[in-house]
Amino acid sequence: MPPIHFIEGTQEFPDVRSAEPEGLLAYGSDISPKRLLAAYPLGIFPWYNEGQPVLWWAPHERCVLYPAKMHCSKNLRRIIRQGRFEIRMDTVFDNVVQSCGYVGKNRDEGTWLNQQLKSSLSVLHDQGIAHSIEAWRDGKLVGGLYGVSMGGMFFGESMFAAESEASKVCLYHLSQWMIAQGMDLIDCQIPNDHLMSLGAEMMTEEEFYPFLEQSVKKRTLNGIWNPLTT
Numbered sequence: 001m002p003p004i005h006f007i008e009g010t011q012e013f014p015d016v017r018s019a020e021p022e023g024l025l026a027y028g029s030d031i032s033p034k035r036l037l038a039a040y041p042l043g044i045f046p047w048y049n050e051g052q053p054v055l056w057w058a059p060h061e062r063c064v065l066y067p068a069k070m071h072c073s074k075n076l077r078r079i080i081r082q083g084r085f086e087i088r089m090d091t092v093f094d095n096v097v098q099s100c101g102y103v104g105k106n107r108d109e110g111t112w113l114n115q116q117l118k119s120s121l122s123v124l125h126d127q128g129i130a131h132s133i134e135a136w137r138d139g140k141l142v143g144g145l146y147g148v149s150m151g152g153m154f155f156g157e158s159m160f161a162a163e164s165e166a167s168k169v170c171l172y173h174l175s176q177w178m179i180a181q182g183m184d185l186i187d188c189q190i191p192n193d194h195l196m197s198l199g200a201e202m203m204t205e206e207e208f209y210p211f212l213e214q215s216v217k218k219r220t221l222n223g224i225w226n227p228l229t230t
Helices: 033-042 074-082 093-100 115-126 166-181 193-197 205-215
Strands: 005-007 024-028 055-057 061-065 086-089 130-137 140-150 153-161 185-189 201-204
Touching: 033 115, 033 140, 061 193, 061 205, 074 166, 086 166, 093 115, 093 130, 093 140, 093 153, 115 130, 115 140, 130 166, 140 166, 153 166, 166 185, 185 205, 201 205
Parallel strands: 005 024, 153 185
Antiparallel strands: 024 055, 061 185, 061 201, 086 130, 130 140, 140 153
């Protein structure tokens, strides 16, 4: 097996097809906003813990969610109809990222959210590229998710829920928003039971990367996002 690629400075990423079987593509370089903007359109994302070099991943199979295919249980539909949560977008992006970093120890739970990455994501938010979808109740943030939007893609990074179903409601509203805006796909990156229960599915690299290449060519909806009005 060839050695893992090392990248430094302005060196470009290697071909995603050279990733190891589990998806590790390269290590090194920085985690600057510029580097993130180079990575996401190629289907590459960072995932590493404090004390490690920056690790870059490009899984051969990808977990994705088509917005129109999100599965809503009867209970979730009832909560949405009742309007249990007030949905906001892009009002407390940094708080959502911080909350995602508190909730656990795995990739989908946030340990990899070190301060350097948080700072870069905050810059992307200020540039109108990174977004948060937030669930509020009684004036308190109780759930949310965030990610990076480029072209027709939403690169979902993490979610949290301080109240039951709050993050699912956020995902539902993101899905509806994307449908209304003509966006294509939520990149969930790595599968877990929670995502699969909500309608996520797996795409092979032969399916995902050509789809991604076309989708990111669409116009990016920069700026502050606002929830759909009913």
